[in-house]
Amino acid sequence: MTKKEFLVELSNSLNKNQIADAQSYVADYSELIDDKVDNGQPVAEAIASLGPIEEIVSQIRKAEGIAARPKVIIERKQMRLSTKILLSILLVLGAPLWGPLLGVALVLLVLVYSLLWIAPFIAAVIGTSFIGAGGFGLIASLVAMIKATFAFGLFQLGMSLVLLGGGIFAIMLAWYLSKYFIIATVSLTKWLIKHFKQQKGVDYLA
Structure with a gap:
């Protein structure tokens, strides 16, 4: 048994x-x-x-x-x-010993969570910047076609579309990274709770 x-x-x-x-x-x-x-x-x-x-x-x-x-x-x-x-x-x-160690552990924990989310944050910032610059460039390219030369305006239009495309890609990347990092964050949190909270006597029946 x-x-x-x-x-x-x-x-x-x-x-x-x-x-x-x-x-x-x-x-x-x-x-x-x-x-x-x-x-x-x-x-x-x-x-x-x-x-x-x-x-x-x-x-x-x-x-x-x-x-x-x-x-x-x-x-x-x-x-x-x-x-x-x-x-x-x-x-x-043991407070004088484990106090600083606990502080270091908390700092490391915050660092781990920060590292998990820095990639989607950077991708979101880049995506937003590219979309903003691309949108402004579209308007500027139309003005350039009228005020300057058509070729220069067309070139600026192409660069604006490239920026918009890159921005949309970066935003999508940030979205997918966030989705998977949410799963990673939840899993890490559950792992920490499982290993540090006091186990109840009825856990074995689950």
């Missing part, structure tokens, strides 16, 4: 027995399995050491009846509290 199968079966059994805090118990057992695996115990052996699901549910039902959790859950809660206290102390003592 895999970890996911065990937890799904445990969740179903707890819900079937109308355990009010079912998901919290499931989360505790999920973390307990992870702890055993981190200590070098195989997943199957870690699951087997918890005992049959029927026995676990029966133990939880009895514990609910006396407003207390099973021993294994109590140990897990105590370990979690001790870990939080230790982490809090380390964070306070």
